[in-house]
Amino acid sequence: MGVLIKASQIRHAYDGRSVLNIEDLEVMRGETLCLLGPNGAGKSTLVRILNLVEAPDSGSVLFEGKPVKPGCLSTRRRMAGVFQHPHIFRGSVRDNVAYGLKLRRLPRREVAALTDDALEQLALEGLGHRDARRLSRGEAQRVALARAVVVRPEVLFLDEPAGNLDAAARRRFLDDLRRIVRRLDTTVIHVTHSLDEALSTGDRIAIIKDGAIRQAGPARQVYNSPADIFTARFLGYENILPGTVVGEAAGGAVVELADGGRVYTRSRMRGDVNVCIRAEEVTLHPPGEAEQVAATANRFPGIIWTVEPSGSAHSLVLDCGFELVATATRPYVQELGLVPGAEVEVRFDEAAAQLVPARVPRGQAGAAACGEGETVRERA
Secondary structure (H helix, E strand, O other), X not given: OXXXXXXXXXXXXXOOEEEEEEEEEEEEOOOEEEEEOOOOOOXXXXXXXXXXXXXXXXXXXXXXXXXXXXXXXXXXXXXXEEEOOOOOOOOEHHHHHHHHHHHOOXXXXXXXXXXXXXXXXXXXXXXXXXXXXXXXXXXXXXXXXXXXXXXXXXEEEEEOOOOOOOHHHHHHHHHHHHHHHHHHOOEEEEEEOOXXXXXXXXXXXXXXXXXXXXXXXXXXXXXXXXXXXXXXXXOOOOEEEXXXXXXXXXXXXXXXXXXXXXXXXXXXXXXEEEEEEOHHHOEEEOOOOOOOOOOOOOEEEEEEEEEEEEOOEEEEEEEOOOEEEEEEEHHHHHHHOOOOOOEEEEEOOHHHOEEEEOOOOOOOXXXXXXXXXXXXXXXX
C-alpha cells in the first residue's frame, strides 16, 4: 500500500488564533481516511493544506515522499475535490463533467467517451444537456462528483459533500460515492462531522479537536476503543462513569465507581479511570426475572427517572446508585411498563464497558490542548 501523503509538524493560525497543530498524519495509498470532528475543529483547513491550496505557517507536506508546495500544478492535477457547496460552471451538465478532461487537452473522442461513462455511473445521462445551474442540490452534487472522478484522480478530497443534502439525496450520494471509490481504487480524504458517514465510508478515522489529532486508527478500532473522554463522547458513549481500578477479574479490570457500585470490564488499566458505556448496550429487565440472557457480572437494581421519545426508540435515565442512560424500543417500553418510578434490573456486558484514563499523565505531548480530565493519543 505505502504512504501517499504525509503531513508533519503542521502549524497554522488565523488572526493570531491557532487552528492547526498536527504532529504527524499519514495517508496510505488506496485508503479512505475520514477526518472526523465537530465544526471548527480545523478539518477543512487541514484539507486545504493537504490539497495544496493553502500554505501552513510551518511544517511540511510530502507527496510520494517528496516535499510539495501549494499551487504545485503537476501534483494538483493528480487530485480532485468535491465540497459541501459545489461550484457549478455555466453551461450544460455535460460541459461541467468534461471540464477537467478538456483542461488536460485529451483527444475529443476520449473526452466524449470518458464523459459518457461518468454520466452513466452517476445516473446523469438523461441530464447531459440540461443547464447545470438549474439542478436540484442532489443532482448538482452528483455532477460535482462526476466532474471530480472523470479525471481519474489519485487523491479525491471530500469536504462535507453530503452536508447540504436532505436525507434521501444524502443516502443516494453516499451510495454512489462508495460504489465509485471501489471502482476507481483511489485514495480518499473525507471530511465529515457525521459518525455514521465516517463508519460507512472510512477505512481509518482521525478524530480532530481544536486543530489536533486526538486519536487515529482503523475505523472500528477507534469506534470501539476511544482514547479519551472527548473522543468517547463524540463517538456516542452517553455514559461516562468516573472510578478507580481496584483489581482484576476474568482477564479485565474491576472498577469501583465514584458514586458507588462496581463495574467489571474486559479492558486492562490501572489507577483512576472513566468507564464508558453506550446507551444501547444497557438492557432493562423486570426485577427478579429468570435469567434468559448470557450471564454478566454487571447487574444493578435501578429506578427509572425519565423516559423520553428519541426517534424510533426511547431514552431512559435511571438511578442505579449512579446515573445511567439506556435506550429501548417503543414496544419494549410499553411491554415492560417502563415509566418514571418503575423498578428494573439493569445489565450490560463486560465487553461494553470501555476504559479511558481519568487524567493526562505529566509530560504527555499535546496535554495543553486538552480539557481537564482528558487525554491525547495519536495513532495516525
